[in-house]
Amino acid sequence: MTDNVRRVMSKDGRSNVKIDNVEGMVKLFLHDIWTTVVDIKWRYKITLFASTFVMTWFVFGVIFYLIGLRNGDFHADPSSNHTPCVMNVDSLTGAYLFSLETQTTIGYGFRHISEECPLAILTLVVQLVITGLAEIFVTGAFLAKLARPKKRAGTIKFSRSAVVCKRGRSWCLMVRVANMRNSLLIQCQLSGKLLSTHVTQEGEKTLVHQSSVDFQLDSSGECPFLLLPLTFCHVLDERSPLKSLTADNLSKQDFELLVTLNGTMESTAATCQSRTSYVPQEILWGYEFKPVLSNMSGGKLAADFSFFDKMQACSELPNIHNNTEKLQLEEEYRRE
Structure with missing residues (x-):
C-alpha cells in the first residue's frame, strides 16, 4: 500500500536520496580514502585486501628481477666470481617468490639478498616500509568496519x-x-x-x-x-x-x-x-x-x-x- 509513496528514508533506515551529477565525485572520494574504504561493501573490501598483497608482491618481484637483470645475474658464468644481488633467483618467478618471502617474513633460507648490491638492499627497505603501511591501512579498515555499530x-x-x-x-x-x-x-x-x-x-x-x-x-x-x-x-x-x-x-x-x-x-x-x-x-x-x-x-x-x-x-x-x-x-x- 505504501510502496509508491515518496520516502526520504526507507523503513529499515536506509537513505532513498540519490546523489547525482556531482562534479569531481571520484576526486572527493579519493580525498577521503579512509571513509571510502571503510564504507565499501565487503566483497570489494576483501578484493582490495587480497589485491593489495598480490600486487605488492608482484611489483617488488618485478623490481628485484630488473635489478638482477641489470646486474647480469641471469647470464653470469657459473665459474666466475660474480655475486648476484639476490642469491638463487634466476627468473621472474624466483624474484616473485623472494618478494613474497620478504613481505610475509617467511625467510630467509634458500633465497636471500647479498651484501654486494646496495640498490637491492635499498629496494628491500622501501618494500618493507611501503607494504607495512599498506597492511596497517587495510587491516585497520577491516577492524573499523567490523567494529562499526551498524x-x-x-x-x-x-x-x-x-x-x-x-x-x-x-x-x-x-x-x-x-x-x-x-x-x-x-x-x-x-x-x-x-x-x-x-x-x-x-x-x-x-x-x-x-x-x-x-x-x-x-x-x-x-x-x-x-x-x-x-x-x-x-x-x-x-x-x-x-x-x-x-x-x-x-x-x-x-x-x-x-x-x-x-x-x-x-x-x-x-x-x-x-x-x-x-x-x-x-x-x-x-x-x-x-x-x-x-x-x-x-x-x-x-x-x-x-x-x-x-x-x-x-x-x-x-x-x-x-x-x-x-x-x-x-x-x-x-x-x-
Whole structure:
C-alpha cells in the first residue's frame, strides 16, 4: 500500500536520496580514502585486501628481477666470481617468490639478498616500509568496519506503524521501540523530524521542510537504558508541528516522519543509531499498542514479540472514527 509513496528514508533506515551529477565525485572520494574504504561493501573490501598483497608482491618481484637483470645475474658464468644481488633467483618467478618471502617474513633460507648490491638492499627497505603501511591501512579498515555499530543498530526494532491515542486530555503520537539483545543500550534518546512541503511567506515552495518532533517516555523525557520494549510519545499540542492533525485529515496529509534512536552500547561504550520513517498511511488514529510484557515464574518478565506490532482500540476512546483505508491497513496487520 505504501510502496509508491515518496520516502526520504526507507523503513529499515536506509537513505532513498540519490546523489547525482556531482562534479569531481571520484576526486572527493579519493580525498577521503579512509571513509571510502571503510564504507565499501565487503566483497570489494576483501578484493582490495587480497589485491593489495598480490600486487605488492608482484611489483617488488618485478623490481628485484630488473635489478638482477641489470646486474647480469641471469647470464653470469657459473665459474666466475660474480655475486648476484639476490642469491638463487634466476627468473621472474624466483624474484616473485623472494618478494613474497620478504613481505610475509617467511625467510630467509634458500633465497636471500647479498651484501654486494646496495640498490637491492635499498629496494628491500622501501618494500618493507611501503607494504607495512599498506597492511596497517587495510587491516585497520577491516577492524573499523567490523567494529562499526551498524549491525548493532539492526537489532533495534521499531513498530511497523505509529498510533495516535488519547492520553489524559491530550492526543499523543506513539512509536514502540525494542532492543533485541540482552546487552543494554544506555543514554537512549528518541528524536523525530517531520519532512513536508512548505510555502514561505514570499511564495517560494520548498519540497522538503524539516520540523523537530520531540518524543518523551511516559511522563519523562529521559530514557536511561533500553531493556524492555518501550513506547515513546509525542504530544499533539500547540507546540507540535502536527497540531493540525485529525482523524479526518490524516489520510489526506503529505508528510514523512523520520524517527531516530541514539544510544550507547554498554559493552563497548560506542554510540549507535537506528532509524525508520512513517508516512500517513502507516499512522493509525484511535489505536494503541497491545501489551507485550507478562509475568513469569521466578519473578521474571517475558516480552512476547508476537504482539509487538499488534494494535487495539484505545481504551479511553469509546467512539472510534475511522475510514476504509485505515480499516484495510489494520486488517493487513492482523493477517500478518
